[in-house]
Amino acid sequence: MLQRKSQKRVLIALLILLPVLWGGVAVATEQDDTVRTATRVLDKIMEIPESAIPPSLLSNAYGIAIIPEVIKGAFIIGGRYGEGVLLVRNSAGGWSNPSFLSIGGGSLGWQIGGQSTDVILVFKSPASIENIKRGKFTLGADAAVAAGPVGRRVEGATDVMLQAEILSYSRSRGFFAGVSLEGSxxxxxxxxxxxxxxQPNVTVDDIFAGRVAAPESAMALRNSLANYAP
Structure with missing residues (x-):
């Protein structure tokens, strides 16, 4: 009798915990999908050198944000939202594991409503990354942002591009180009x-410093990025 009661209690406990455990797995899977999609977006953008981010620019970058499928919305009247990942150079000169981030607000003025867009931000120095870690960060207000150059070389870059702290790109309907994201x-x-x-209390510094174990999808993204920006 006692054994049956014990078994019943264990079963009840499992039934109570199952939704919690399942919910945790679902969220982790969602984030894993985001990382894998970011890897595919990067590979797709960089596969055609003539229309890719210049390799020399990426090689000298301190950080990169890859935000796939920024939400379809009424871009014409403003407003968009997307979630992606942010990676930085680590102390060894390689790429860190990804931290998750979102982009919202502003509008892609030339974009047609209802179309999803992949966004990439290239950060030239640690300053903007440090500000992002502290809280809400607005492109154009907290740091200068400009549409980035594409192609094998950066000779065609304008003074505005060269002086901007952050260079921005977007890809929609297979077309990739620099685009202004001020106000985002x-x-x-x-x-x-x-x-x-x-780890519920993990910090961005922990992630960037490699103090926490990362899923396999993070390594795949890091390897892909290192291939284009050693």
Missing amino acids: VLNILWEDNGSYYG
């Missing part, structure tokens, strides 16, 4: 970081 707001997604790395 970047935020770290703390809960997504916790779910992906399995």
Whole structure:
């Protein structure tokens, strides 16, 4: 009798915990999908050198944000939202594991409503990354942002491009180009970081410094990025 009661209690406990455990797996899977999609976006953009981010620019970059499928919305009247990943150079000169972040606000003025867009931001120095880690960060207000050059070389870059702290790109309907993203707001997604790395209190510094174990999808993204920007 006692054994049956014990078994019943264990079963009840499992039934109570199952939704919690399943919810955690679902969220982690969602973030894993985001990382894998970001890898595919990067590979797709860089596969045609004549229309890709110049390799020399990427090689000298301090950080990169890859935000796939910025949400379809009424871009004509403003407003968009997307979630992606942010990576930086680590102390060894390689690329860190990804932190999750979101982009929102502003508008892609030339874009037609209802079309999703992949966005890439290239950061030239640590200053903007440090500000993003502290809280809400607005492109154009907290740091100068400009549409980035494409192709094998950066000789065609304008003075505005060269002076900007952040260079921005977008890809829609297979077309990739530099695009202005002034007014867009970047935020770290703390809960997504916790779910992906399995540590609710993980910090961005922990992630960038490699102090937490990362899923296989993070290594795949890092390897892909290192291939284009050693």
